[in-house]
Amino acid sequence: MSEILRFATAGSVDDGKSTLIGRLLYDSKSIFEDQLEAVERTSRDRGEAVTNLALLTDGLRAEREQGITIDVAYRYFATPKRKFIIADTPGHIQYTRNMVTGASTADLALILVDARHGLVEQSRRHSFLASLLGVPHLVLCVNKMDLVDYDETVFERIKAEFRDFAARLKIHDLSFVPISALHGDNIVHRSQNMPWYAGSSLLHLLEEVHIASDRNLVDVRFPVQYVIRPQDDSWHDYRGYAGQVASGVMKPGDDVMVLPSGFTSTIAAIETMDGQVDEAFPPMSVTVRLSDNIDVSRGDMLCRPNNQPDAVQDVEAVICWMHEQPMDPNGFYRIKHTTRDARAKVSEVLYRLDVNTLHRDTDAATLSLNDVGRIRLRTTVPLFIDRYERNRTTGSFVLIHEGTNATVAAGMIQ
Amino acid sequence: MPTKYELGHLKALEAESIHIMREVAATMERPALLFSGGKDSIIMVHLARKAFWPARLPFPLVHIDTGQNFSEVIAFRDWMAEDIGARLIVGSVQDDIDAGRVFEDPKSNAGRNRLQTTTLLRTIEEHKFTAMFGGARRDEEKARAKERVFSFRDEFGQWDPKNQRPELWSLYNGRHRPGEHIRAFPISNWTELDVWQYIADENIELPSIYYAHRRPVVHRDGMIMAVNEFVTPRDNEEIVEELVRYRTVGDATCTAAVSSAAANAHDVVTEVAATRITERGATRADDKTSEAAMEDRKREGYF
Numbered sequence: 001m002s003e004i005l006r007f008a009t010a011g012s013v014d015d016g017k018s019t020l021i022g023r024l025l026y027d028s029k030s031i032f033e034d035q036l037e038a039v040e041r042t043s044r045d046r047g048e049a050v051t052n053l054a055l056l057t058d059g060l061r062a063e064r065e066q067g068i069t070i071d072v073a074y075r076y077f078a079t080p081k082r083k084f085i086i087a088d089t090p091g092h093i094q095y096t097r098n099m100v101t102g103a104s105t106a107d108l109a110l111i112l113v114d115a116r117h118g119l120v121e122q123s124r125r126h127s128f129l130a131s132l133l134g135v136p137h138l139v140l141c142v143n144k145m146d147l148v149d150y151d152e153t154v155f156e157r158i159k160a161e162f163r164d165f166a167a168r169l170k171i172h173d174l175s176f177v178p179i180s181a182l183h184g185d186n187i188v189h190r191s192q193n194m195p196w197y198a199g200s201s202l203l204h205l206l207e208e209v210h211i212a213s214d215r216n217l218v219d220v221r222f223p224v225q226y227v228i229r230p231q232d233d234s235w236h237d238y239r240g241y242a243g244q245v246a247s248g249v250m251k252p253g254d255d256v257m258v259l260p261s262g263f264t265s266t267i268a269a270i271e272t273m274d275g276q277v278d279e280a281f282p283p284m285s286v287t288v289r290l291s292d293n294i295d296v297s298r299g300d301m302l303c304r305p306n307n308q309p310d311a312v313q314d315v316e317a318v319i320c321w322m323h324e325q326p327m328d329p330n331g332f333y334r335i336k337h338t339t340r341d342a343r344a345k346v347s348e349v350l351y352r353l354d355v356n357t358l359h360r361d362t363d364a365a366t367l368s369l370n371d372v373g374r375i376r377l378r379t380t381v382p383l384f385i386d387r388y389e390r391n392r393t394t395g396s397f398v399l400i401h402e403g404t405n406a407t408v409a410a411g412m413i414q
Numbered sequence: 415m416p417t418k419y420e421l422g423h424l425k426a427l428e429a430e431s432i433h434i435m436r437e438v439a440a441t442m443e444r445p446a447l448l449f450s451g452g453k454d455s456i457i458m459v460h461l462a463r464k465a466f467w468p469a470r471l472p473f474p475l476v477h478i479d480t481g482q483n484f485s486e487v488i489a490f491r492d493w494m495a496e497d498i499g500a501r502l503i504v505g506s507v508q509d510d511i512d513a514g515r516v517f518e519d520p521k522s523n524a525g526r527n528r529l530q531t532t533t534l535l536r537t538i539e540e541h542k543f544t545a546m547f548g549g550a551r552r553d554e555e556k557a558r559a560k561e562r563v564f565s566f567r568d569e570f571g572q573w574d575p576k577n578q579r580p581e582l583w584s585l586y587n588g589r590h591r592p593g594e595h596i597r598a599f600p601i602s603n604w605t606e607l608d609v610w611q612y613i614a615d616e617n618i619e620l621p622s623i624y625y626a627h628r629r630p631v632v633h634r635d636g637m638i639m640a641v642n643e644f645v646t647p648r649d650n651e652e653i654v655e656e657l658v659r660y661r662t663v664g665d666a667t668c669t670a671a672v673s674s675a676a677a678n679a680h681d682v683v684t685e686v687a688a689t690r691i692t693e694r695g696a697t698r699a700d701d702k703t704s705e706a707a708m709e710d711r712k713r714e715g716y717f
Contacts, residue, residue, distance in 0.1 A: 003421070003426070075553075076553045078423075078607070083608070100580075100582070101580045101582055105582075212419065212420050225440055226439060226440045228467075232468075238468060242436055242465070243436075281421075285433050285465070334589070337585075393583065396582070396583045398580075407587045
């Protein structure tokens with residue numbers, strides 16, 4: 001059985017990210033000949049000396065014309081051990097918005113630095129955003145080791161500097177790999193050029209990093225998505241609550257509480273079209289039947305009576321503003337949180353965070369595109385929340401502009 | 415040693431797709447599922463059945479019919495809709511041609527492909543659909559790699575790739591004004607290999623042309639084209655009978671076959687795992703028009 005590992009890649013301009021992704025895809029036989037031929041043809045037509053692997057990921061006309069990556073691109077490759085989903089986030093334009101989007105579902109963040117330049121402002125910013133989005137594993141790839149003669153002291157210096165910086169962030173698992181994406185050193189196999197490096201190759205690390213324990217299997221949270229009631233005589237009294245397990249493990253016979261009503265019942269059965277299941281855990285999509293006929297609808301949440309999320313109308317969160325039009329500090333927005341939809345009013349801007357220095361500007365009156373800051377919101381109905389750090393599903397939300405319907409912010413509940 | 419509470423990659427992909435389908439059904443007023451009888455739309459129907467079981471699908475199936483499909487596929491489409499008790503709505507490209515809304519370009523090697531957009535948008539408008547499920551995957555093509563799971567379309571059905579809504583976690587924004595709609599892509603994160611492994615694991619039935627069979631073909635522009643009422647041999651072409659199968663199923667006018675002896679889904683999995691050419695690159699004349707052919711069609715409202 002192979003699992004999925006989702007990872008986000010980030011780096012600054014010219015640090016070799018496209019080359020690295022190209023190499024991972026190529027070495028795992030995920031780039032096809034016609035894709036490579038198309039890229040070679042385009043590179044040649046433009047008079048570029050070497051095949052530009054960035055063209056593999058730059059999918060939009062504007063991106064190819066301007067030579068920049070505009071949007072998060074999703075890439076796929078698989079080895080016999082795992083299926084990998086890469087969220088490739090561009091370094092220069094809309095960096096925060098894209099990095100936050102890519103990191104939101106990532107198990108791992110892969111951050112590249114150029115061995116010649118060491119840590120730059122963007123490496124710190126990307127690491128901070130990965131930690132803000134609760135990405136459990138971070139891998140710092142020190143690339144272009146070939147250009148510093150595969151020198152161990154260069155690698156150790158960058159590693160020490162990064163450890164210093166990372167101590168201020170919440171990063172649970174940190175690894176360092178010295179690589180040359182261009183020459184393939186330490187990508188698939190351990191490199192002969194760096195005998196001093198005792199760790200795994202990058203691909204081996206991606207295959208082996210332990211992600212199963214990153215899931216919250218303790219707090220039962222089941223946001224009800226959809227009520228299934230067949231209009232069919234053979235299923236006359238059937239009433240099932242469909243949803244995806246956000247966290248915890250559910251079993252038939254378990255006592256559950258329904259929020260917001262507070263009614264309690266027991267799980268009669270957990271069902272799928274393939275049959276009943278003994279246990280449901282994240283990220284399974286299942287249908288739950290309860291022993292009692294109580295009123296449950298979309299937006300409700302099932303939990304255990306002795307382990308409930310907080311039901312609040314005042315939410316404090318760190319948000320990332322993602323729209324050209326700045327936040328209206330007195331404005332109303334739609335909020336989407338698990339399967340609940342509500343209106344929310346901004347009640348206070350606590351501070352804006354400088355993502356480079358981590359300095360908190362408490363005089364900030366609003367937040368603009370790519371700003372990160374802490375705010376308070378008041379919602380029209382209670383939300384059933386956990387802290388983001390404990391639960392990435394019940395701790396996250398997005399804000400939507402009521403007039404334009406644009407998604408304007410992503411929030412992590414504190 | 416496998417840890418407890420791990421979900422294999424196909425089951426995790428299935429769970430994600432079911433979640434997306436339920437979100438659409440719960441939050442969008444009038445959804446419909448685009449169903450061509452091709453393998454991706456067949457697994458979409460399979461996933462939709464799982465999402466709403468034991469109830470029937472809470473939305474109709476919609477086929478945009480160019481009138482140039484493989485007959486095996488149309489027969490399969492009708493059989494499947496009836497088998498699962500779903501309502502099937504067919505939007506006919508021929509109707510738009512007859513009404514003078516679109517014109518065929520006899521020289522185009524993409525056949526009626528591009529014309530489907532008009533019929534699709536007309537069908538959406540006539541039935542006032544607010545969300546259309548599509549079976550597009552991000553691994554298929556470069557422009558699709560950047561598409562959202564909930565992809566917004568304006569009142570003209572247009573996609574604006576530079577102005578897409580950020581999409582985080584599993585929170586999907588389907589809000590839109592009257593006349594606008596959402597395209598929802600539940601199998602965005604599946605690859606061709608995932609699809610075939612799932613078809614094999616779940617024993618999903620497909621139209622026969624996906625598996626190896628002998629048929630008369632001609633070799634044209636490096637592709638193997640079946641000879642039928644739409645494709646007739648040109649002067650310099652010779653009809654030969656070969657063992658082939660189809661990797662994708664579009665119009666009989668522009669979809670090529672590949673040489674293959676794969677007789678069942680397991681054989682196809684083995685073949686796909688070893689292949690070095692993308693499925694659209696190998697078999698679709700409609701994508702070869704230009705480097706941005708797919709992006710341009712998508713902007714206009716294509717699938």
